[in-house]
Amino acid sequence: MSDNKLEATLTEPPLVGDHLALDLLNTEAGSGALHTDFWRSGEDVLDWLARCGIDVGRLGDQAASDAVLHDARELRASARELVELRKQGERGDPQRINRYLATLQSAPVLEWGEGGPLLTRRLPAPSPQQALGQVAESVAELLAAAQFEYVRQCEHPDCVLWFYDRTKSHRRRWCSMALCGNRHKAAEFRKRNRAAA
Numbered sequence: 243m244s245d246n247k248l249e250a251t252l253t254e255p256p257l258v259g260d261h262l263a264l265d266l267l268n269t270e271a272g273s274g275a276l277h278t279d280f281w282r283s284g285e286d287v288l289d290w291l292a293r294c295g296i297d298v299g300r301l302g303d304q305a306a307s308d309a310v311l312h313d314a315r316e317l318r319a320s321a322r323e324l325v326e327l328r329k330q331g332e333r334g335d336p337q338r339i340n341r342y343l344a345t346l347q348s349a350p351v352l353e354w355g356e357g358g359p360l361l362t363r364r365l366p367a368p369s370p371q372q373a374l375g376q377v378a379e380s381v382a383e384l385l386a387a388a389q390f391e392y393v394r395q396c397e398h399p400d401c402v403l404w405f406y407d408r409t410k411s412h413r414r415r416w417c418s419m420a421l422c423g424n425r426h427k428a429a430e431f432r433k434r435n436r437a438a439a
Contacts, residue, residue, distance in 0.1 A: 255280040255290060256403065258418045262294055262380035264393070264404040267322050268417075271403060281318075284310035284370075291373050299368035310370045317342055317374055321381040325404070328385055329393060336385075342378030345371045398422035 284307030396417035403417035
């Protein structure tokens with residue numbers, strides 16, 4: 243499959259990062275003429291959040307949709323910068339991520355289940371701000387707690403997708419076998435056949 247055909251088959255961002263923060267980075271893929279921003283509207287952002295299991299409530303109007311798109315893209319750019327700096331062993335400025343984290347307001351709630359009382363935390367009614375705050379928390383958690391030697395980009399030369407290698411052997415090379423792993427295998431097969439001919 244050629245790279246152009248591959249890009250044409252992706253109509254929504256692939257959830258291959260094995261971590262919400264890396265799936266956030268993967269909402270933008272490709273480079274140069276093949277660059278794809280899967281977020282073209284606030285609705286695209288809301289659809290992605292829903293696919294990730296994050297409730298956002300409803301948007302009121304076009305201005306609210308435009309604001310969500312702007313905020314989500316800003317969060318993504320900030321996250322990308324911090325992940326890339328962390329990957330290079332450099333220090334980043336967390337101020338922009340902290341702005342999103344500040345929107346996460348929760349309250350302690352006592353619940354009585356079958357096993358007895360349990361203290362949990364509950365977020366207020368879902369909103370786009372709360373949803374982006376949850377994504378920012380995922381970014382902060384990745385930066386603070388992940389084993390960064392296993393935070394990687396796909397090895398396919400035409401792919402820029404990120405993933406967290408949680409495999410037992412830590413030898414994952416591709417964003418997805420279905421996407422880039424098979425492309426690599428097919429290219430190697432064609433190369434061997436040309437050499438044998």
